[in-house]
Amino acid sequence: MTESTNGGGAVRPRRTVRWGAALAVTAAAAIGLALITGFVYLVMPGYLPGNAMTTVWEAPRDSEAAEGGNGTWLVGDTVVRSRFDGATAFDVRSGKRRWEYLVPSRAETCGSSADTAAGVALIAFREARPEEKDCVTVVAVDLTNGRELWRTTGVSAAFLDDVVTAGGGLGVLLEGGRLRAVDLKTGAPRWTAPLPKGCAPHGLGLAPKQVVAASMCGTEATVAAFDPVNGTTRWTVPVDARRGVDADAELSVASADPPTVRVHEADGSGLSAVLAFGADGRAQSRIDAVGDYGQIFTTVVEDGRLFALAGPGKRQGGPFSGVVAFDLATGGELWRKGGGGDAFDVADGRVTVVRPSYKNGDLMFVVDAATGDEEDERAFRDRVAGAGAVLAHQDLVVVVGGGEGSAFTVYERW
Template sequence: MSVIWDTPADRKAEWRGAGAWLAGDTLVRGRFDAVTGFDAATGERSWEYVPPGRSSVCHSTADTARSVLVLVRDGDGASSPAKDKSCTSVVAIDMQDGHELWQARLSEPDPLRLQDSSVSAGGGVAVLLQQDQLRAVDVRTGKPRWKAALPKGCVPGRTAAAEHQIAAVLACGGEDNPWDKKVAEDAELHTAAFDLATGTPVWGGTPDDDRLDGDSGYRLLVQDGKLTVLTSHRKNPYRVRALDPATGGQREVSDLPDGMDSADRIFTYRDRLIVARYDAYSTGRRPFTAYERR
């Protein structure tokens, strides 16, 4: 393969807000301090969104089929001591031109081990964690769509959105809660799915419907017709479980070696492969490189 184009090397950055997506003819790169769009044909920068004031991006997600990126940022502040560091402000951005579409507020995540990112996007909706409930809004307008009915005694955490369903990690039950937190220290973590149209539960979310064989799920990815769950276990610290999004049936289980880093993404565009390096921003590498396939 030969290089067609390269984007300029990025300056070093924090890890927060990192991500890369392809929506139509636009590549989008997310960083803690800005989100930038590039022309996928030429690699030239086409737009940039910079959070207002001294706020920074905490997390980014996207519904690429509808060209909408949804980011979570912290509060404005002239100086570090005065800055609102809670990541509760949601902003939706048109991925074709960088224009802002709508804003919303999230509940402050508690605890961080369960809810490091409280928003996901896909299938025409953005799923927000508000007042310990999963609420879906139209991804382009921000108008309310539905509220999910959770199993009794469960608190929602991370979510992942696909075309027809929303997957979520739920913390349920537990008695070890001396500080009266929303989630007990010994709460059980389960994976559940809700319908991407009504919010009606489809499967999972309870000890009687455990799809992870007793493991604790903490990262979700819905892609290419399957739900991938990264889980932890005492004997095998990291496992990857591939589930059927429609039924929760387990397709594949594999153990990962200790210390394995997360992989960057590769996109197919026309007759080219485009490599994204958003997980390596601390080294100042080039965000995107396009290769011609021969």
């Protein structure tokens, strides 16, 4: 430190004053930066670099909502949206329209399913004038260019959600009390399998190794597996031999490999669970729809695991809200991740969850599918009104709206 004197000999510490002022300015700047950062993070979510999701583009909303047939699929870098009058494909990064397929002008879609590995979608439609009760016509559409590959008629719309089902290179249709399998790309017949007398199919699942059907046969719910090559029945077993399933319960096939059936009884008086079966049809595990994790809503089966969105519901359950993973071989819980969520995607070993929340901010978080460890968490800059489905593609996330007529929005990490 240097000193100076005035004419009377008084000593003044000059450098100490300068250093003190500099420290005060630095401290004030640090506090100001912290306050600004906190304000941006808490009040303006989605504006902090490395922690944000920004909107790339948004598909137009549908002018009409179809009774069935709404679906969104990713095929490479193309996102395809089926709607009431056909399907449209877009470049997932730019939003540029690549192709469009329209059903006849007086028709409307009532069911759709896609095998993204094979690059083919099945779209079922009915004629509006004169009005047809059932979805009797099915077309196969090439998802790479929108070209119609083949069509057939005489289909029965007996499934609650699966008017048509595609997977494993096959298309399976219900036709006059039997299952009819066709080659997805050519429509060539592969096999037919009669359903037991008095059985009404409620759901189908397709995989390269087998086809699985869940049916209600009088007062008994059954699940059956078929050889995908020739349609031979491999086994048929009760969905729940011990407790039984009510005749008015909802059945769906969550997975064909491993065979997994979901049972939902709306009044809450009977069985509501996910049941997995072994390769020989033997009961393997049961995961109740209500537990200390809350009530299970949405489920996805991937790599022998059941991933579920769970939270408080009408049937009670614990205070938890988020994603839970189970081992289908044992039914045991593997991990759980709180934080809520409306929709999620399981791909490439990761679980991507979108949680819209007007009160707490809209978030996306990513966890390791095997361990549940969090890998990423980001805030959406723009409001996410609702999420009915999520599709992850590299650094992009496609969020499908949850309401009628909703399309989708593509976001990117920022």
